[in-house]
Amino acid sequence: MAPIVQCMGLTKNYGRKTALNQVCLNLERGRIIGLLGPNGSGKTTLIKIMNGLLQPTAGEILIGGVKPGVETKAHISYLPERTYLQPHMKVMEIVEYFQDFYPDFQAERAYDMLARLQIQPYERLKNLSKGTKEKVQLILVMSRDADLYVLDEPIAGVDPASRDYILHTIVANYNRNATILLSTHLIADVENILDEVVFIRQGSILLQAGAEQIRRNEGKSVDRFFREVFAC
Amino acid sequence: MLGKLMKYEWKASWKLLLPANLVIVCLSVMTWIANDVAEKSLFSEDRLDGLMSGIFILIMMLSYALSVITVFLGGTIYLIYRFYTSTYGDQGYLLHTLPVDKHHIIVAKALASALWILVMTLVIYMSAWLVCGGDTKDFFSEFFGGHWYLPIYVVGEELNVFTAIMAIVTAVAGIFAKILQVAASASLGQLSANHKVMASFGFYIAFRALRSMLEGMISVLIIMFADGGEGILNGFTWRYTWEPALLMNLLYTAGFYLITWHTMEHRLNLD
Numbered sequence: 001m002a003p004i005v006q007c008m009g010l011t012k013n014y015g016r017k018t019a020l021n022q023v024c025l026n027l028e029r030g031r032i033i034g035l036l037g038p039n040g041s042g043k044t045t046l047i048k049i050m051n052g053l054l055q056p057t058a059g060e061i062l063i064g065g066v067k068p069g070v071e072t073k074a075h076i077s078y079l080p081e082r083t084y085l086q087p088h089m090k091v092m093e094i095v096e097y098f099q100d101f102y103p104d105f106q107a108e109r110a111y112d113m114l115a116r117l118q119i120q121p122y123e124r125l126k127n128l129s130k131g132t133k134e135k136v137q138l139i140l141v142m143s144r145d146a147d148l149y150v151l152d153e154p155i156a157g158v159d160p161a162s163r164d165y166i167l168h169t170i171v172a173n174y175n176r177n178a179t180i181l182l183s184t185h186l187i188a189d190v191e192n193i194l195d196e197v198v199f200i201r202q203g204s205i206l207l208q209a210g211a212e213q214i215r216r217n218e219g220k221s222v223d224r225f226f227r228e229v230f231a232c
Numbered sequence: 233m234l235g236k237l238m239k240y241e242w243k244a245s246w247k248l249l250l251p252a253n254l255v256i257v258c259l260s261v262m263t264w265i266a267n268d269v270a271e272k273s274l275f276s277e278d279r280l281d282g283l284m285s286g287i288f289i290l291i292m293m294l295s296y297a298l299s300v301i302t303v304f305l306g307g308t309i310y311l312i313y314r315f316y317t318s319t320y321g322d323q324g325y326l327l328h329t330l331p332v333d334k335h336h337i338i339v340a341k342a343l344a345s346a347l348w349i350l351v352m353t354l355v356i357y358m359s360a361w362l363v364c365g366g367d368t369k370d371f372f373s374e375f376f377g378g379h380w381y382l383p384i385y386v387v388g389e390e391l392n393v394f395t396a397i398m399a400i401v402t403a404v405a406g407i408f409a410k411i412l413q414v415a416a417s418a419s420l421g422q423l424s425a426n427h428k429v430m431a432s433f434g435f436y437i438a439f440r441a442l443r444s445m446l447e448g449m450i451s452v453l454i455i456m457f458a459d460g461g462e463g464i465l466n467g468f469t470w471r472y473t474w475e476p477a478l479l480m481n482l483l484y485t486a487g488f489y490l491i492t493w494h495t496m497e498h499r500l501n502l503d
Binding site for chain 2: 015051053074078082084086100101102
């Protein structure tokens with residue numbers, strides 16, 4: 001079976017600025033992978049290209065052996081780094097929206113998670129706090145039985161207590177045969193759940209290795225290793 | 233999926249546009265009643281009373297006209313704003329990651345917008361008819377009988393069913409052409425690295441200028457060659473025939489649709 005993500009010489013330029021530079025990367029199925037890098041390293045650009053929101057300047061990307069399109073979107077569950085839901089909608093209407101468009105969406109799972117977080121289904125999104133909106137988005141994304149979960153900075157804007165809940169939600173709810181690609185620069189918070197890490201700097205892949213392999217070979221945590229590699 | 237997209241387009245717009253149309257209906261009924269009452273004393277022997285009634289009617293008509301223009305412009309601007317934010321704003325992140333064909337997205341948005349513009353136009357036309365002294369007792373026979381053909385009289389065409397149908401089809405095609413012109417402008421504008429809204433507005437102006445030039449050239453050709461070259465002597469211009477207008481609107485619709493689809497499918501730039 002083909003890797004879930006294959007990047008071949010992927011390049012993205014914004015005018016004269018190069019956001020991704022000849023990226024070659026394979027992500028295997030059934031892994032939790034951390035896409036780690038400082039701000040502006042190209043993490044979000046890579047994720048957007050995977051989701052068809054940006055077009056590469058050169059190179060090619062395949063999701064499950066297919067170019068990004070209608071077919072791949074049915075298999076990717078994407079959490080962007082911003083709020084993409086219509087503020088006037090009620091939480092239950094958003095659940096219905098996801099149910100209408102994604103055949104793999106599990107509404108019962110979504111309502112169960114909402115109840116645990118005491119988020120009322122009839123509440124309008126505009127009346128929720130920023131952190132609660134992010135939780136609603138994460139619940140929607142994790143309520144799908146996708147093959148690839150792409151989570152862009154899922155814990156960046158929330159308090160430490162909520163981070164634990166979010167990470168627990170991710171680990172407890174994802175499809176075991178699926179891959180989770182988790183982009184963040186808050187390594188210490190996610191390190192324990194990662195199987196594999198990809199370091200990215202200035203649009204180039206610096207390292208792709210197992211989290212345990214780094215700890216064993218380097219004799220330090222991934223977070224400590226990351227700080228050394230990306231030290232200013 | 234088209235049906236589902238239409239459902240959510242409708243859900244997102246009716247809460248603002250339905251009350252806006254109801255405002256027009258209420259205003260026209262109020263203006264009609266007020267004018268009816270004021271008209272009775274307009275020609276009374278008391279000059280002051282007549283003058284005051286005249287001023288009152290004038291103010292009512294002016295506020296009615298201003299309100300209708302505001303509602304129509306506001307509704308149109310809202311439709312454009314909604315198109316942009318839901319397609320190329322933050323909400324575009326959800327729209328473009330749905331497993332949905334881009335053709336369905338464009339068709340759903342164009343149909344929903346066209347439907348609202350048609351509803352607003354019809355409501356304004358009916359309300360203007362009422363305010364201008366339409367008789368409510370014979371509303372349907374008068375409205376669908378005589379007034380329906382009014383625009384055709386205005387442009388001087390011979391009155392028959394064919395011209396009426398052509399007029400309606402041309403108007404509907406014109407609405408789609410305008411909507412897709414906005415969509416194409418926004419689609420090209422989002423390609424810009426900065427100032428995407430300004431760039432979209434610039435593309436709209438450019439398309440408008442291009443259309444004016446093209447229509448001007450076609451007008452000249454028709455005047456020169458219509459009626460075996462006698463058209464210019466007969467005062468025959470392209471505006472007096474529906475066919476070129478319909479053809480142009482269909483071509484614009486197809487052209488703007490292709491630009492929008494190509495940009496969404498191959499050049500999407502949600503950076």
